[in-house]
Amino acid sequence: MLYVNYQIDLPHRSLNExxxxxxxxxxxxxxxxxxxxxxxxxxxxxxLVARYS
Structure with a gap:
């Protein structure tokens, strides 16, 4: 399996976006x-699981 590991620091105000x-x-x-x-x-x-079960 291929994957990319990202770690970024965001200000709390950016978490919703x-x-x-x-x-x-x-x-x-x-x-x-x-x-x-x-x-x-x-x-x-x-x-999502509940919606499609």
Whole structure:
């Protein structure tokens, strides 16, 4: 499997915009930090599973 490992520092005010970008590629990225963003994306994935189950 090929992958690219990115680590970027963003100000807190940029997390919502970054989340939109990550959601565009929902099947590929893994958010590791900060915990609030990890939980936001975990919940979005759960919501998708519930919607399509």
């Amino acid at each position: 970054f989340s939109l970008w990550v959601q565009r590629y929902m099947d590929s990225p893994q958010v590791l930090s900060p915990p609030s963003l990890v939980e936001k994306h975990r919940q979005a994935a759960k919501d």
